[in-house]
Amino acid sequence: MSHFAFYENVTACEECDFINPIPPLKSGERFRCQHCGHVLISVHRQVAARIMAAGLSSLLMLALAMSFPFLGFSTNGIERTVTLFHTLSVLLSQGHLVLGSIISLALFVFPLVYLFSILFLVWSFQHKPILNFAQRYCVRWVVVIQPWLMVDVFLVGILVALVKMNSLADISFELSFWAFCGYVILLLKTESLVDKRWLWNKVAGKADDQSVVTGTAKEQGVIGCHFCGATLAAHKRHCNRCGHSVYSRRPKSLSSTAALLVASLLIYIPANVFPIMETTFLGNTEPSTIMGGVLLLWSLGSYPVALIILLASVVIPLAKVLSLSWLCWQCHFPSKRLTEQKIKLYRITEFVGRWSMIDVFVVAILTSMVQMGNFMSILPGTAVLSFTAMVVLTMLAAMTFDPRLLWDKDEARTVSVSERREE
Ligand SMILES: [Zn+2]
Ligand SMILES: [Zn+2]
Structure with missing residues (x-):
């Protein structure tokens, strides 16, 4: 297998600012930051062909998922099947614009823009090197949208919603549900093949090399x-x-x-006080808050689902606010604690954030499926908007936090760099 003399000679790690000389990389290799272990470059085998295959099949699966019945639902002799498109149209036609827009963005708009951009890029690399202007836009979209892709969270949301409904109705998975699972898996596969340094090298060529040796970019x-x-x-x-x-x-x-973080905490109050869902059963309407829903599931004996909702809607958002506040504090008043541990906490915080959206997706799925007038129907509550805002604000908070600040206050590193200079 040939070596790739494809990348520039050096690159700075975006998490710790350490300058890394890039060695010749073989296909299938991952190049990690020598200082903090963050993955800087992944070179995949036959990456263009594999992105093309995974991306196109993902689109095909989405088309299938839209064309056939998604879930079947029967209770007391009433039978219904819903399609994925129906899910969306119920939300929009009944005036649940917020929920409808969240679902459209998370399930269709972001993934489609992402998939079309990356497919266009890979296609243009092979055939049309002149479309540089469009290529640059597409790379930007690919990099910016990637953290907001939430189809896997939605899939877990479906499963939680089904467990919630299990006592009320018999549920069957229809053809489109399996196609949707395929869509999720193939989209994740496509994401895993995309590397931003690879894209920029393809679109704009190697970056100019600076004469830098070692240490952090700032020091150099x-x-x-x-x-x-x-x-x-x-x-x-x-x-x-x-x-x-x-x-x-x-x-x-x-x-x-x-x-x-302050804004997200403030908006978390109405998210918990107001109902997130209103259930009508035989003419009686009962609102339920996030915690109310957890307690109800617990009392019904659905312990795993109660724990998932508790984790996603209460523990993760609060833990995220706490850990980010602590990390900000640590940048101001550094402690003896190892920076590696702080960085690990930051990475976990960034990774788990979007999973908080599960409960919003559960409400959306239940609303679109359970519409049988006074006999049984479910409506979203006002807390949906504030809860979504809370999740988005904490995700933005994690993105605006610059992890390089943690390393700047790292005493061990300052010492090792000055030692190197003395040598
Ligand atoms: Zn690093
Ligand atoms: Zn740049």
């Missing part, structure tokens, strides 16, 4: 572009290669993160 008087991995002279405001604005450390990172 250069800036690592966190968007494409290029290293730039410190006076630059925009990246030569990708055009993104660059900075040595994100300006006002801590204060923006703190502001977003």
Whole structure:
């Protein structure tokens, strides 16, 4: 297998700012930051062909998932099947615009823009090298949208909703449900093959090399572009290669993160006080809050589902706010604790954030499926909006937090760098 002399000579890690010389990489290899272990480059075998295959099959599966019945539902002699499209049209036609837009964005708009952009890119690499303007836009979309893809969370939401309904009705999985599972798996596969440094190298060529040795970019008087991995002279405001604005450390990172955290805590209050769902059964309407729903499931004996909702809607959002606040605090007043542990906490926080959306998806699925007038129907409550806002705000808070600030206060590293200089 041939070596790729494809990348520039050095790149700065976007998590710790450490300059890494890029060795010749073989296909199938992963290159990690030598300082913090963050994966900087993954070189996949036959990546273009595999992205093409996974992306196109994902689109095909989505088309199948839209064409046939999705779930069947029968109770007291009433039988219904719903399609995925029906799910959306019920939400929109009944005036649940917020929930309808969240579902459309999470299930269709973001994934479709993502898939079409990456497929266009891979196609243009092979056939049309001149469409550089469009290529640049597509790479940006691919990188920006990726954290907001939530089809896997939605799939878990479906399963939770089905357990919730299990005592009320018999549920059957129809053809489209399995196609939807295929769509989710293939979309995740496509995501796993995409590497932003690879994309930028293909679209805009190798970045100019700076004469840097070792240590952090800041110490060397250069800036690592966190968007494409290029290293730039410190006076630059925009990246030569990708055009993104660059900075040595994100300006006002801590204060923006703190502001977003305060806002998310404030909006978490109405999310818990107001009902997230209203259930009508035989003419009686009963509102239920997030905690009310958890307690009800617990009393009915559905312990695993009660725990999933408790974890997703209460524990994860609060733990996220707490850990990010602690990390901001640590940037201001560093402790003796190892930076590796803080970075691990940051990575976990960033990873679990979107799973909080499960309960919103559960409400959306129940609303669209359980519509039988006074006999039994489910409506979304006002808390859906504030809860979604809380999840989005905490995700933005994690994105505005600059993890390089944690390393800046790392005493061990400062010592090792000064030792290296003395040598
Ligand atoms: Zn690193
Ligand atoms: Zn760049």
